[in-house]
Each structure stands twice: as C-alpha cells, then as structure tokens.
Amino acid sequence: EIVLTQSPGTLSLSPGERAALSCRASQSVSRNYLTWYQQKPGQAPRLLIYGASSRATGIPDRFSGSGSGTDFTLTISRLEPEDFAVYYCQQYGSSPGTFGQGTKVEIK
Amino acid sequence: QVQLQESGPGLVRPSATLSLTCTVSGGSISTFYWSWIRQPPGKGLEWIAYVYYSGTTDYNPSLRSRITTVVDTSKSQFSLKLSSVTAADTAVYYCASLEPYGDPTMRWYWGPGILVTVSS
Numbered sequence: 001e002i003v004l005t006q007s008p009g010t011l012s013l014s015p016g017e018r019a020a021l022s023c024r025a026s027q028s029v030s031r032n033y034l035t036w037y038q039q040k041p042g043q044a045p046r047l048l049i050y051g052a053s054s055r056a057t058g059i060p061d062r063f064s065g066s067g068s069g070t071d072f073t074l075t076i077s078r079l080e081p082e083d084f085a086v087y088y089c090q091q092y093g094s095s096p097g098t099f100g101q102g103t104k105v106e107i108k
Numbered sequence: 109q110v111q112l113q114e115s116g117p118g119l120v121r122p123s124a125t126l127s128l129t130c131t132v133s134g135g136s137i138s139t140f141y142w143s144w145i146r147q148p149p150g151k152g153l154e155w156i157a158y159v160y161y162s163g164t165t166d167y168n169p170s171l172r173s174r175i176t177t178v179v180d181t182s183k184s185q186f187s188l189k190l191s192s193v194t195a196a197d198t199a200v201y202y203c204a205s206l207e208p209y210g211d212p213t214m215r216w217y218w219g220p221g222i223l224v225t226v227s228s
Contacts, residue, residue, distance in 0.1 A: 031212070035215070035216060044202060044218055044219070044220050044221045045153065045202075045218060047215060047217075047218075050213075050214075050215035050216070051212070051213065051215070054213070054215075056215065088152065088153055090153075090216070092206060092216070095158060095166050096155055096158050096166040096168070097143065097155060097158065098155060099145075099152065099153040099154070099155065100152075101152050102152045102153075
C-alpha cells in the first residue's frame with residue numbers, strides 16, 4: 001500500500017500568515033487522486049480538496065491544493081482563526097486508499 | 109446530494125463483536141466504492157475496509173482476521189462486523205463513499221461518525 005508522510009507534524013503560525021502543508025507518497029498517486037481534509041475536535045473530517053487541486057463546494061479560495069506524482073501541498077494563503085485545526089491527506093488512486101498521519105496547525 | 113449515516117451500539121463488551129451499519133442515500137447502488145474508517149481518541153485516521161460494487165474487498169491487514177463486511181444494495185446499506193474487540197478498538201467509526209465512482213471528478217462523502225466504546 002502507498003504510505004503518505006505529512007510534514008511538518010505541527011505548524012505554529014499567526015493569523016494572517018501563509019501555511020504550506022506537505023504530503024509525500026511512497027509511490028506515485030494514480031491520476032493525482034489525493035484529498036485533503038480539515039478536522040476540528042469533536043467533528044468529522046471536512047473535505048477541502050479532491051483530485052489534488054479541486055476545491056470542494058463551499059471551501060474558501062484561500063485554500064488551494066497543488067502537486068502531482070508523489071509530492072502534494074495544501075496551501076492556506078492567509079490563516080483565519082477558524083483554520084487552526086488538524087489536516088489530513090488521503091490517496092485513493094491505488095487500493096487500498098491510505099491516510100497521512102496529519103499536520104496540526106496551531107496558533108503561535 | 110450523497111448522505112451517509114452510521115448506526116449501531118455505542119457500547120460493546122470486550123471480546124464481543126462490534127456491528128455497525130451505514131445507510132447511503134443519493135448515491136449509486138450499482139457502481140460503488142464504500143469504506144469504513146476509524147479514529148481512536150486523540151489519534152489519526154485509520155482505514156478499516158473498502159468494498160467495491162464488483163464484490164472485491166480490501167481489509168486492513170492488521171484487522172483482517174476479525175473483519176466481516178456485508179452489502180445490501182436493496183437497502184443501500186453496508187455493514188461492518190469486528191469480532192473479539194478490546195479497548196484498543198474504542199474509536200469513532202466513519203463510513204464513506206466515493207462518488208460518482210469512476211468519474212474523474214469523484215470525491216469522498218462521509219457520515220458524521222459514531223463513537224463506539226469497548227468496556228465492561
């Protein structure tokens with residue numbers, strides 16, 4: 001199965017700053033079928049990005065996804081207070097679909 | 109709009125079998141790719157099983173010997189049974205569906221999750 005490694009484990013930033021989260025795959029993700037989720041305590045994961053770069057319905061345009069093959073990035077252009085959360089990537093191009101271990105974005 | 113809902117007991121005794129059902133609405137029941145995922149308290153997401161419309165299944169190797177999945181397309185439901193549970197199986201369990209399966213724009217839809225606690 002494909003192993004996804006997210007970095008950094010924790011990102012300490014201030015509101016208004018730019019965040020760049022990395023998701024690296026142990027082998028190429030077929031058709032760039034990679035998803036990013038945001039999760040807050042006590043809530044289910046919220047879909048942000050699918051197909052590596054397509055924003056889900058209702059997701060603000062400060063969230064963007066990029067990358068292909070084995071290297072993917074989620075960028076939050078300017079952090080809002082509600083963006084401090086844990087973010088996960090998931091690949092679904094090869095079975096079984098697998099998850100990264102998560103990156104926590106915390107307030108500095 | 110695709111919607112999913114997990115159902116089942118919130119408390120299971122150690123060594124018993126955990127049984128959950130996911131009901132899918134608004135999705136395809138002829139071409140589907142359904143999944144069970146769990147999240148232990150304070151930890152990350154762990155895939156449990158994937159079920160294809162063809163009947164093929166993928167089970168997490170660490171859980172394979174204890175997993176059974178059943179699909180009932182007449183009810184748009186799929187279920188998970190996890191046998192011989194221990195406290196380590198305490199988690200929020202989610203079901204998810206990849207829709208429209210096979211389309212380049214396919215994306216995951218998730219249920220709200222159900223907390224299952226293993227305790228005597």
